[in-house]
Amino acid sequence: MRYYNKYNAQPVVIDGIRFASKAEGAYYMLIRNKTQKITMQEHFEIISAFVING
Template sequence: MVIRKRRRGKYNAQPVVIDGIRFASKAEGAYYRLIRNKPQKVTIQESFEILSAFKINGKRYSAR
């Protein structure tokens, strides 16, 4: 039976768990601790429309 060591990532980041959330590095965990005490609301990957639908010479172009 071969026992393999667990490979570390390219940047030697060590995963950390804070408040039940797993972060890929200690730096991400430290940033989370910094922003969790702030009263502002943080949104992640908020969707928005860059360009709405429009018509040119009777041809309709869809929103992207």
């Protein structure tokens, strides 16, 4: 059974990573061969942990 979303995008799996559409998979294929390091999602801290009332 194939899964389609409301935009009729077909999911695709490339290198063990599931992408919601063929367009996302094509973009991944484009950037994976770049020589510079590209992260898909960068991790960052918005605010450091703190204690309230002691």
